[in-house]
Amino acid sequence: MNRNELRTPSYIVQEGALKHNLEILKKVREESGCKILLAQKAFSMYRTYPLIAEYLDGTTASGIFEAKLADEEFKPSCENDNTGKENSGTCEKRENHVFEPAFHVDEMKELCEICSHIYFNSISQLELHRPVWEPYQKAGKVKIALRINPEFSTQEGHEIYDPCSRGSRLGIRKANLPEKLPEGVTGLHFHTMCEQNVQPLIETFRHVEENFPKYLKQISWINMGGGHHITRDDYEVDKLVSFLKDVKERYGFDIYLEPGEAIALNAGTLITIVMDIVDSDDIPTLILDASASCHMPDVIEMPYTPPLEGAIESKLGCEPFEGGDGIWVRLASRTCLAGDIIGIYRVPEMPEVGDVLTFTDMAIYSMVKNNTFNGMPLPDIVLEKDENSEDRYELVKRFGYEDFKERL
Ligand SMILES: Cc1ncc(COP(=O)(O)O)c(C=O)c1O
Incomplete structure (x- = not known):
């Protein structure tokens, strides 16, 4: 690919x-x-x-x-x-x-x-x-x-x-x-x-x-x-x-x-798309097709904010934030869990619907802890090979509805 x-x-x-x-x-x-x-x-x-x-x-x-x-x-x-x-x-x-x-x-x-x-x-x-x-x-x-x-x-x-x-x-x-x-x-x-x-x-x-x-x-x-x-x-x-x-x-x-x-460590990313941007009292909330609860549960269990490529700084969903250059946004999921918040990030520019965001350090304690709560689709698993390799992105696994159904 x-x-x-x-x-x-x-x-x-x-x-x-x-x-x-x-x-x-x-x-x-x-x-x-x-x-x-x-x-x-x-x-x-x-x-x-x-x-x-x-x-x-x-x-x-x-x-x-x-x-x-x-x-x-x-x-x-x-x-x-x-x-x-x-x-x-x-x-x-x-x-x-x-x-x-x-x-x-x-x-x-x-x-x-x-x-x-x-x-x-x-x-x-x-x-x-x-x-x-x-x-x-x-x-x-x-x-x-x-x-x-x-x-x-x-x-x-x-x-x-x-x-x-x-x-x-x-x-x-x-x-x-x-x-x-x-x-x-x-x-x-x-x-x-x-x-x-x-x-x-x-x-x-x-x-x-x-x-x-x-x-x-x-x-x-x-x-x-x-x-x-x-x-x-x-x-x-x-x-x-x-x-x-x-x-x-x-x-x-x-x-x-x-x-x-x-x-x-630092050997994997999770890419996700901005599906919508909603007004939520304080700062804009970006709704993503990735979920903390389903795809990176440690974010909630530990808790921590996963590094986001290009972000200036990040805070836990519950931490105070303000100031600095750029713009503060809340990154959240398309599940119905109110607390399915990945974190609050200061980014240089306001992202737009359709933008792809990249969380880093996502190989560990991520896919092993996946779940399909809310019927959320599981992310593809892809292996990125060396730059000069013919098939640079190998699709290792794609999940579908059957994977959700078969577990229930
Ligand atoms: C018994 C045991 N060994 C090894 C590990 C791996 O630890 P880590 O991934 O933090 O290196 C764990 C993690 O919980 C563990 O419980």
């Missing part, structure tokens, strides 16, 4: 930006010796899995569907070329990790068949499923870990993304761990961060060392979760590499990181 053939709304994922992020992550892997997994909950556009699989060690899943998706699709492209050749080791099968606060009994066998690593959130879950996973573990087909809750918050303001917040159900607290890790458990997992730089990771690990020292001597691998914004411009990549090398040297275990956002 050409650019002018794109429909709105569409998510457009830029392969070049994805590769840029993957190069950084590859460098961290190579220099530190750690392993990096794609947390599929953030980004599951499996059309890009063969590319990502060339750079990363595997995936992590939040349940059986993501685990199956990885099993089917997360293969480096060399595995798809039908030559059957194993070139330079890049075709090795990728790891498939899965964590869920509770697994259904009827899913455990299949998970053991397709996953390389399974993480349990409690001793009771570990023991409930032991009869199923233990034979696989003893045969060396699956590795087992427990998720711990370090009870150490390093973030403020986003309680819903803080697994160490009060009342959290995520991870076993120190007080609830037995003296010795149960038979078969060889790994530990903690995930405590969200969009953070390296210092909070260093502090979290120091806290884990102080509070869980005996367990660190009993394991052969550790997973330090996600929330590492490694591909953000100001991320201290060298400091991360030194930290990981130091931990590896002192403990000798394998280290995993499982970022989601960092893989596709």
